[in-house]
Amino acid sequence: MRLFIAEKPSMGLEIAKCLPGPLKRKDGYIVTADGVVTWGFGHVLRQAEPGEYDARYEKWRPEDLPIIPETWKLLVSASCDKQFQTMKRLIEEANEIVHAGDPDREGQLLIDEVLDYVGNEKPVRRVLLQALDEKSIKKAVANLRDNRDFYNLKQSALARARADWLIGMNLSRAYTLAAQRAGHDMTLPVGRVKTPTLALVVRREREISSFQPVDYFTLKAEFQHENGLVTAYWKPREDQPGLDAEDRLTDPEVVRSLTEKLAGGPQPGVITACDTVDKKEPQRLPLSLSSLQVLAGKKYGYDPQTVLDTAQKLYEKKLTTYPRSDCDFLPESQHDDAAVILENLRECGRPDLAAWADKADRSIQSRAWNDKKITAHHAIIPTEVPCRVVALNEGEQNIYCLIAQAYVAQFYPVHRYQQTKVEISYAGEVFTAGGRIVTVMGWKEVYGGETDEKKEEDGDTLPPVKRDDPVEWLRTSAEKKSTRPPVRFTPTTLLAAMKEIHKYVKNPELKKQLKEVSGIGTEATRATIIKELIDRRFLQTEKKKQYLFPAEAAYLLIDALPDELTYPDCTALWEEVLHRMASGEEQLDAFLGQQVQFTTGLCSKAREIAVPLRGDHPCPQCGQGVLQQRRGRRGTFWGCSRYPDCQASYDDADGVPRRPEHPCPRCRQGDLRLRQGKNGPFWGCSRYPACRATYNDRQGQPVIPDGHLPQTGKTGPA
Template sequence: MIAIIAEKPSVGREIARIAGATEAKDGYMEGNGYSVTWALGHLVQLALPGTYGYTRTSGDNLPLLPDPFQLVIRQRKTDRGMATDPVAAKQLRTIDSVFSRCSAIIVATDAGREGELIFRYIYSYLGYTKPFRRLWISSLTDEAIRKGLSELKEGTEYDSLYHAADCRAKADWLVGINASQALAIASGTFNQSLGRVQTPTLAMICARFKENREFVPTDYWQLSVTLKKGDDFRQFRHVENIPEKTEADRLYDRITIDSMAAITKTERKRGFQAPPLLYDLTALQKDCNVHLDLSAEKTLAVAQSLYEKKLISYPRTGSRYIPDDVMRQVPDLLRGVIGMKEFREYGGTLDWDNLSTRSVNAGKVTDHHALIVTGVQPVMETLTEQEQAVYRMIAGRMLEAFSPVCEKETLVIEAAVDGLTFRSHSVSVVKPGWRAVFNRSEDKENDEETENKGTARFDESETVPVSGRSLAKKKTMPKPLYTEATLLAAMESCGKELADEEAREAMKELGIGTPATRAAVIATLFKREYVERSGKALVPTDKGMAVYEAVRKMRVADVELTGSWEKTLMQIERHKLSPETFMRSISVYARQVTEEVLSIRFPETASGGIVCPKCGKGKIILRQKLAKCNNEGCGLLVFRRFLNKELTDQHLAQLFSSGTTKLIKGFKGKKGTAFDAALAFDKEYNVTLSFPKPQARNAPKQSGRKNTGRKSTGH
């Protein structure tokens, strides 16, 4: 009997069907010499600090550096703390039973770092040494599964992949657990989570938020003239922005309607915009956030569903390229795509004998090639609206990637008016090429392009009359707040803003997180209540800003340093670095991070002896960013900043002593509307808004927003 282990039941049942294991059992399928079972995600995990006898008493116990690390069955949070997940324990017993009766094992967990780790931790925890081989496939079509089962790889070929995944998990544990525990000890009861990738990501969001909010706009002026030729008008802008109003007025007055403009330059350039590369997961998540308003986490979930329905290739890929053998399948795949009603009209514009090969490069394919459709034709009516939309994005991108270039003509005209130089710039599409697939406008279009669509030809040395002039007051603008799309791009390039697609590709190894983990990192920031959405923008909460302010100058928040660790993990995967060397380095780093966080000094003042209303034992201590109970077992804390209002010592004293404050003026809702309200504790000692009755109807809704100091685990 041969055991096959998949990552989840749906995939296991598909593989079982192909293998002929059709008899359903409890937690596995059997038949034709195979027993096909499955994990339920991570059934086994690294043990928590308590397993090593750690209790939070003082910084002397830190850093915690297990050697060796211990594995335990997946834990879940209960009212009494962390406990073994009974569902995981039951399935693990089933896997143990299947493995014990089989002579060999085929690993069919997802073909990537995390899939490899899921199996290896199970295999190690159960103590097996039986040989195993690897099913490595990029789609779940029947053909791909059959081909994969006939071309199994030796399990040892993926040892380096496992070592990279194992080192990543241990690095997250060492940095996250130690930094979070150190922060709790340094602050007394500031029980907030820090993480190896989570905290630098939060730091990017908070730094951008502060930069945006503290930005002081500067006025400047733009001087423009309108030139007339026949019945055609074209606007020209002065080549320099004017910083001073008096100078702007002087130049404006210098030009009159009687002025004549001498055309000094006309330049036409033909340009070619290459088709975009195929999607990897991060590129798909960015576009789905922009065009479909889907979060990174939701996009991944939808893509995973499409993968399990055999409609697309493996979604957690970090590559935007395909090898030559896959390229040979592309014409047939494209014929399937143009059979969709959305793309039917586009089929005639493809150059079938000369498809673009920009996305074809075997040397740039990682574990999996770029995201493509499989050729299995979707029955759209059976898919959810989001599945349909994401499938169209992937199918449409395939059409774009193999289409001709977009051909454009750029026209630049310069004119001299009363000694001043003015310029007109416009771009026209000659042949849309790949841009005809979705027919979307450029993401960043020059404002002048929309103003200059006239057809009149201006020739050098000719003179034309000025028919109008204008002076517009403008303001410098701050960098915009991050959206999930722009945050994903920043994570991919370690915060560097790179417009060029090839430059972004080159930076990938220095990014923070991986395509497979970035969505989970962003989701964790929401779960911890560090970040919230304001429209599409990501905005830090008071809690998130408090964490950022505490650690922003430390290694644990350093984006580029975190990116260098990701590159090191990739070196392990490529056999260029031993896991032992990495673990020695990350242990030193964890020690440095711990020492830095323990060194934080939180200034505090007494509240005048107010007894904690929650536990009745501790006293309330007032600090710069928060107020909290000094009884470690209580955990009650309130952040000073609440809805853009800084709470005074008097406000906090009222709240802790009587459970409510007097009316406080100047709160601001998410839309910037100012309002007045009191603050009060609810039954769980979260801070809520309390409105006087006459104002209750007009008060803005706050969506149940709370200022809460709820405890979070550090993993």
């Protein structure tokens, strides 16, 4: 029996429909003439919690950290136990198994871990399903690969999961305990990816809070050339007075002087430089999940999770390919599918899509078709299944059209233009102008001519000019401007920042190194991480524009943590190691050894950090904790938040701690109390027997010897 194991029921059903023979539906699986199809529900197995390794870890204690499993343990999720038993029985009955998890790192692991858990030794093949339409599934089933080819991908997923466990379980405990010692009643979740992501928002908010606007001026001059008007901007000399550190003109007196100088009478002006360069822009690549999320966020205001959910629905409707793709390229063999896809788009019911598809040239093969750039999956594109776009809901229409638009653009020519840069010398000053002339609109016709490049400063079209041409000065204008604070993140721009994390690193060497990696997080997890930070109320969302604001707990968490956790450097480099591991260039054990070392060092740091105190009653004994109201065997009392390191305790007096009138001078943690001994009243420490200090009584007051030295072991009246 051949057994297909899919990641989830919907995928299992689609595979079963494409296998020969009638379908016989059973409880948890489907029987066909070509084998049996079963499925999981995502991760059927979960990683054990610390308390499931050892019961003593159920209580959070700093002395137990770090917790490092000697042997990693997986447990069957309670909600999946019935389905797991079905999967296990079918695996035992099968003579060949087909791994049908999603074609990514996580999809590889969640089926492999079940096979490893049950001790499977039967041959396993791998099917890579890029789309769920019948043609794609049948083609994939006809081209099965040996699952051992994906061993390194599984190792990469295991490394990610175990590293996240080590950091999340240990450092969340370590820094939560540190915060609780300072009186904070909250859990501080630490994550390998979510912590530096949260830190981006916190730092951005602080930049905005501390921003001081700077006023500056721009000078613009208009010159008459025989072929038309040239608008140019003043370019300061290196030794120009009145500039700030950013070379902005900030001195109004210099502005006034320059304006008067330029208007001081007719002077000859000349074009001293005129460079025209033919340039071209290749077709914008098809969409990965991140690029789709960023594009949909900018155009429609959709948050990343909404985009992922919508793309998933289109995938399950067989209209688009696998959505959790981090790839922007397409297999060369799929270029032949364009005839069917473009024809479907001509008949889709959307005038814009139909018009773009009608003008597409199938003979064009853009840079997107590149087998060397393909790994387990490719860019998100429409499938060969006809789509009546107008029958979709608004969100699905918008996302489908973005995917289709990027695909159609591959069949338009390269965009070509001429870019001209001009320098004008007048009255001893230099002015610059720039312009571009489009010669071939190409693929930008699909995007209405929009461009990713920054607009030329003047934005005007230059008339035909050449070097040494004379020009006549007409007028000069000065415009006062102010620098603006950084813009707050939205979920969309935060996701883009996670993808392009190198932009937020100051070290130039590291910035260059990180530019080559894939950012922090993965296509499948970035939106989830942002959503989790919002759901747990570390980030708050301003409704209209979706700006993200850090909550008080976010500041506390980021301020408490060391730079190794809050800056993206380590996390981004780890992501690159995981990518290399998927190619067999890194080893699991070596990577986890580094993670253990990293975690151990940060657990030690957590014991030493000083978190700002929260509470109305700082502990007078240790000065590092706060007094908190508690219930004991004898009723309510107040104890230090740093217990057991500080064992200070005080009676309750109508909801506030009763401060001792006579602090014990020996231990400095207890207070002296009047007691009755064999020889009469005396004063003893409240911490007896831990502290045995005793003092004589004189008229209801303890007799403390000079120098505050205790009279140990001596009782009786003064």
